[in-house]
Amino acid sequence: MRIRDWDTNLRVRLGAELMMNTTYWMFFPFLSIYFAEEFGKNKAGLLLVLSQIFSVIANLMGGYCADRFGRKRMMVLASVGQGFSFVCFALASSPWLQSPFLGFLAFTIAGVFGAFYWPASQAMVADVVDEKDRGDVFAIFYTSINIAVVVGPILGSIFYVSYRFQLLLFAGLICHLVGLILSKWTRETVPQQRRTTLSTEGKWYYFLRNQLKDYSLIAKDKTFLLFIVAGVLAGQTFMQLDLLIPVYIKDFVNKQSLFKFGDWSVVVNGEQAFGIVLAENGFLVALLTVFVTKWMGRYYERNVFILSSIVYAVSIVIFSQTHWVWGLILAMAFFTFAELMGAGLQQSFVSKLAPEHMRGQYFAAASLRFTISRTIAPLAIPMTVWVGYSWTFIILCLLALASAGLYWVMFYVFEKQRSRLIA
Known part of the structure; x- marks a missing residue:
């Protein structure tokens, strides 16, 4: 599906979110360097x-709020909420006020608003794009994020140290601008039937209680539970x-020559x-995701x-053994x-595990790998x-190897379950 054939909502969002x-x-x-210092x-x-x-x-409630x-x-x-949060963060790092606690509070509030933004943005794609084209649309949005991951840290490595106040203030203004763009040039897409259904289901905490109940049912699937636990262990890496x-590199990398000619x-x-290392990650992800995914698809x-x-x-072993930038x-x-x-x-493995009538819940539960990992x-x-x-690096290495062992156990259980069903 070509970008020029997209719904106007998505074209507007693509540019605004890239910015x-x-x-x-x-x-x-x-x-993390700033807070550690x-x-x-x-x-x-x-x-x-x-x-x-x-x-x-906030993430648990984000889908409910987007529907309601x-x-x-x-x-x-x-x-707009993120914009105000970043402006407060900027003031906490300004020439007139230095308050790390206020900065952390503003950062936390910005994270909460971000957790409310993404479920709504993903749901909007599902509202306006046919199922057969959604993969292509999500892939382009994913690529735009990785372009930001390439460009952002490179610029940040130049401006962040000397111009943190100005950078945070600029981020706040950009968020306000994005809010204005979304307000003026996008339309509401939530199905009216879905909103009406939610309005008759009771208070928000009923929704949260029901969602947690669904997770408890999913947890009885041994293969899927092992998949979540293995993902959390790998996520610690x-x-x-x-x-x-970033804290490690800041502590151990002093001024080094990256290139030298005469x-x-x-x-x-x-x-x-x-910044260079992070930009490398974003560049390789943007460049090689499709190729590596197709390559790995040939194997079990x-x-x-x-x-x-x-x-x-x-x-992790290589990181722990070098302070050399290369x-x-x-x-x-x-x-x-x-x-x-x-x-x-x-993602395709989750779809194999999920019963058709619970596929959405399984994918939502699968995201717990990332939310729990990021919490710990x-x-x-x-x-x-x-x-x-x-x-610390040894422990992270052992956790990654433990996740490999759990994946082996998971597939052993999965194969036993599948052979029992076939029999």
Whole structure:
């Protein structure tokens, strides 16, 4: 499906969200460094866990709010709310006020608004795009996010250190602009029947209670439960991309020469080195997602899932053994390859497990791999104080290998269940 054939809502959103995501990725990857420096690693890790708990709760409610109050209304509200949050964050890092606690509070509120934005945005795609074309539309939005992940950190490595106040203020203004664009040039798409049904189902906490009840039923599927647990263990590795890894690079990478030709050289510090490594990740994801997904599709899912976890472990080992910027670039190449190996196959595996009448609930429950992982993963930052970087990396490596073992057990259970059904 060509972009020119898209609904106007989606064309407007594609440009607006690319602008917002690029600005966001100019400073977001460096915030774990900021909080670790301001609060200390112990307190910073615990605060980030607390921040993610609020986002998880908001994420659980995001779909309900999008259905009850409308996609457009929630997206506009979330954009404007994020805008005010980033402006407050900017003021907390301004020449007139230095308040890390206010900055953290603003960051947490921005995360809550972001958790309300994305369910509405995903639902809008389903509202206006035929089922056969949704994969293509989601892929283009995913690619635009990874373009932002490439461009944003490169620009951020240049501007963040010296112009954090201006950058955060600019992000707030961009979010307000996106809210205005969505308000003026998009229309509401929520089916009226769905909104009416929700209005007769009772209070919001009834919806939350029913959703948790659905999760408890899904948890009785042993194969799927193992899939979730293995995903959470593996997630402790890949969630460190914007948590532990930037702090590690900041601590150990001093000024290094990236390129040198005669008397001319490009010298990078820790923040700039991390910006390069993160941009590498986004570039490789944008460039190779389709190719690696098709390549991995030739092999049995069990082997791909297990190998992906092992490659994650290898990447963590390489990270832990080098402070050289080119060594970090090599480690990120392994890290990204592990990410891409299972990206497409995991979604198709969930569809195999899910009964047709519960497919939506299974996909929603599958996202718990990421929400739970992101909630727990910040503990790696204070862990470097408790046991040191070496042991922290060893623990992350062991968790990745443990996820490989759980994937093997999961497929053993899956094959037994399938053979029993066939018999």
